[in-house]
Amino acid sequence: MAEANVSSDATVRLRVDGLAKSYGTGDKAKVVIEDLTFTVNAGEMVCIVGPSGVGKTTLLKCLAGLQPATRGQASIDGRTISGPPPEMALVFQDYNRSLMPWLTVRKNLMLPLRHLRLPAAEAKERCDSALEAVGLSHAEHQYPWQLSGGMQQRVAIARALAYRPEILIMDEPFASVDAQTRFDLEDLCLKIRQDFGMTILVVTHDIDEAVYLSDRVVVLGSKPAKVLKIVDVDLPAPRDQITTRSLPEFARQRTDVLSLIKRPA
Amino acid sequence: MNRKAVNWSLGVGAPLLLVALWWTLSSTSTNTFFPPLSIILERFQALWLFDHFTSDVLLSLRNLLLGYALATVIGVGLGFIIALVPVARWVLDPLIHFFRGIPPVALVPIFISLIGFGVEMRLLSITLAALFPTLIATVDGIRSVDSGLKDVSAVYRLTRREKMVQVYLPAAGPHIASGMQVSLQVAFIVMIASEMLGSSQGIGAMTLLAQQSFMISDMWAGILLLGIIGFAANLLFEIIKNKVLAWYVGSKRLARTA
Structure with a gap:
């Protein structure tokens, strides 16, 4: 049952097992995900890549418990996900539609924390450190719509950080920001994993980004979505936008992934 | 600047x-029907400041305010239920669209025959007429809450109550406010109409009585007062709205200039 390329001593946190999702029933059913199986280990950074429209967002919605799977299941620590799991936070692709425009940056961060009924001092400390981690301490009293796209996405990430999830899932989080911001946010992700020891799953259509960030890349093929291959990325540990990306090993890995995706089905 | x-x-x-x-x-x-403004203002002072102020002006304003407040509370509350409970929507939607099609003033004679000429009749007329714009706007507002915000609320496991108060209500705020503004105008119209049709008290009744007794200056004074109240009420509403929905006003202004 276990994946061949998972080292035996790693603990599996997130397991996706024969997951399928279709909309509608009978003849009209539209199969979005056919059969997905993969695992994410504790403290691991895994990227899911695949052509756009392959059903990546649908997969994340199933993982986040926002939609039920049609067949198979996803589980955290062996418990089947049937609703939004308490140990998980999700950063959506569209920051425009995920931040509350009537709340200032700080209050956006506080919204999920109020639900957790934390002592005021701890909530404040979590907000402060999350804002500092994304470099937005100066913008805490501004409204999201007063900020640039990249800053808004950082607010959404900070909100997830302040929530202190054990598992962080991100849906094409950097799709709509400029290249420089994108690099900054990628490094922010790596830093988060190091500082907070989170298990992180990122969906992206950018192969370079997937290779740069991940310990493993899950390559999805279309349509309906299925796992083509799970690629181990063996790039040295402190990754760097310039040196890591210029390694011959980086080029080889991204070519591997790219040829998998480009290959006609 | x-x-x-x-x-x-x-x-x-x-x-x-x-x-x-x-x-x-x-x-x-x-001309008897167009007396000099100086005379109208004299009558204005004599009538409203402050001879009939407590007996009629305050009475009218109290009915307006109370009826409007009731309409707002019921409208927003019922709007939430209709937008979020499918069964309520199926049952109430056609009814609402039927009743809102009737001009509110036309209901006043019915209320007069049912419950008489009292304050209750006027209050009920105002409340019922002002209910629909707020109600319909609330339903629209909640149905158009972005699915992204709903997903965020679900992922962070907000309770039903937290979702209502901290997400749906503010997100629907701009819609609700436009509904409430229309409700305010309707409440004002029905306040006057109910007094004219079924009462001997209030600004509307006094104005009509003046016209019928051929006291044209008094009639003009009444109209003047109604104009001032309507203007002030709307101004007050705008000021409060711009304060409560400052985020919305600000984001719209930014979107326009960007």
């Missing part, structure tokens, strides 16, 4: 100019 100052002075200056024009043109008027 300078342009803003010019706009402001135009906004304040134009009405003042019109009043001045009215004053001078009517000063020598001998």
Whole structure:
């Protein structure tokens, strides 16, 4: 049952097992995900890549418990996900539609924390450190719509950080920001994993980004979505936008992934 | 900045100019139906400041405010239920669209025959008429809450109550406010109509009575007061709205200039 390329001593946190999702029933059913199986280990950074429209967002919605799977299941620590799991936070692709425009940056961060009924001092400390981690301490009293796209996405990430999830899932989080911001946010992700020891799953259509960030890349093929291959990325540990990306090993890995995706089905 | 100052002075200056024009043109008027403004203002002072102030003006305003407040609370509450409970929606939707099709003033005679000429009749008329714009706007507002915000609320496991108060209500706020503004105007109209049709008290009743007793200056004084109240009520509403929905006003302004 276990994946061949998972080292035996790693603990599996997130397991996706024969997951399928279709909309509608009978003849009209539209199969979005056919059969997905993969695992994410504790403290691991895994990227899911695949052509756009392959059903990546649908997969994340199933993982986040926002939609039920049609067949198979996803589980955290062996418990089947049937609703939004308490140990998980999700950063959506569209920051425009995920931040509350009537709340200032700080209050956006506080919204999920109020639900957790934390002592005021701890909530404040979590907000402060999350804002500092994304470099937005100066913008805490501004409204999201007063900020640039990249800053808004950082607010959404900070909100997830302040929530202190054990598992962080991100849906094409950097799709709509400029290249420089994108690099900054990628490094922010790596830093988060190091500082907070989170298990992180990122969906992206950018192969370079997937290779740069991940310990493993899950390559999805279309349509309906299925796992083509799970690629181990063996790039040295402190990754760097310039040196890591210029390694011959980086080029080889991204070519591997790219040829998998480009290959006609 | 300078342009803003010019706009402001135009906004304040134009009405003042019109009043001045009215004053001078009517000063020598001998037409019974268009008495000089000076006489109207004299009657205005005699009637409203403060002879009939408590007995009629305050009474009208109290009915307006109470009826409007009730309509808002019921409208928003019922709007939430209709938008979020499918069964309620199927049952109530056609009813609402039928009742809102009836001009509110037309309901007043029915209420008079059902519950008489009392304060209750006027209050009920105002409440019922003002209910629909707020109710319909609330339903629209909640149905159009972005699915992204709903997903966020679900992922962070907000309770039903937290979702209502902290997500749905503010997200639907701009819709609800436009509904409430229409409700305010309707409440005002029905306040006057209910007094004219079924009462001997209140500004509307006094104005109609003045007209029927051929006290034309008194009638004009009543109209003047109604105009001032309507204007003030709307201004007050705008001020409060801009304060409560500052985030919305600000984001719209930014979107326009960007």
